[in-house]
Amino acid sequence: MEKFKALLVEKQGEEFSRRIVERSISDLPEGDLTVRVRYSSLNYKDALSATGHKGVTRKFPHTPGIDAAGEVVESASSAFSPGDEVIITGFDLGMNTAGGFGQYIRIPSGWAVKLPDGLSLRESMILGTAGFTAALSVRKLELVGVRPDDGEILVTGATGGVGSLAVGILARGGFRPVAATGKSDEADFLRSLGAVDVSGRDAVTEGADRPLMKERWAGAVDCVGGPMLAAALQATRYGGAVACCGMVASPEIRMTVFPFILRGVSLLGVDSVQCPMGERVEIWKRLAGPWKPEKLEDFADECTLEDLEDRIGKILEGRLKGRTLVDLK
């Protein structure tokens, strides 16, 4: 029985600890697709799982990793054959199903997307759930009619995984992204990704004590929730829209309904986890083609399973920038 390396999160009383262990394929859950994982990536949710957040993972010991890309080694599904290169993001991967922080995963084949032409396995995981979510957010804005020549698009949490890729994807799609960040020393990084302007968090929320702010944004991709999301909605122009995809600051918003009923602003929900397969495939095709950010490697900080402990602490403190690519080879 093939042995492989995985990060294992263990629970002792109310404490959680992480170590790299050797596992067997037989330790993996049931599933009709077995994949040798080449790359994964670190998302905020992985850090929550790795530190015992009950809203993400209920059963321990557990291997997190909501993202995985690799080759099929065994398939009981007619849709996949050994050797096929696949991407898996979302569904239950890394939540209560052993995830991409292990060199093998076994999953239902309905979770896998064939790697589209135009993307390598490595590139697919620089994007990962963050890139997929950013693209889904931009798609939602497009579907309600937000167009590149309508004006600037605010991106909050801009140096983070979803935020940085939203900046890159918007720029690639011809939009004018304005990056809002708490890291003033990362302005050059954000401009290099395609931001037309960089703003501090305080500048975005200034004046948000009024129910409506000066109309500024054609749209927004919000990764942080709380007061930033409220301010984004209050400053969105007539007929614009805000895609809400994250809540690192807060899951709560306090505001009036005025932006919705006086300016016709739309609040768009974004969920990457249960996104239906047809839409999933379409989004990955765009990420492999017209929306593939320029200089994708510039978004990535590469690490191994052994390096994850340090990165998990940093992402929870909002101190990482761009994407953390995990090499499992």
Ligand SMILES: NC(=O)c1ccc[n+]([C@@H]2O[C@H](COP(=O)([O-])OP(=O)(O)OC[C@H]3O[C@@H](n4cnc5c(N)ncnc54)[C@H](OP(=O)(O)O)[C@@H]3O)[C@@H](O)[C@H]2O)c1
């Ligand atoms: N809806 C979905 O399907 C979906 C999918 C993926 C992720 N998400 C969610 O999206 C969010 C971002 O995920 P991620 O993986 O991109 O995380 P990340 O890499 O940690 O990025 C989050 C960024 O938000 C900013 N930030 C951190 N704490 C903040 C605070 N207290 N107030 C304001 N801004 C703060 C920081 O950027 P700056 O320093 O540049 O401001 C940070 O880098 C998370 O809530 C995650 O759960 C949702």
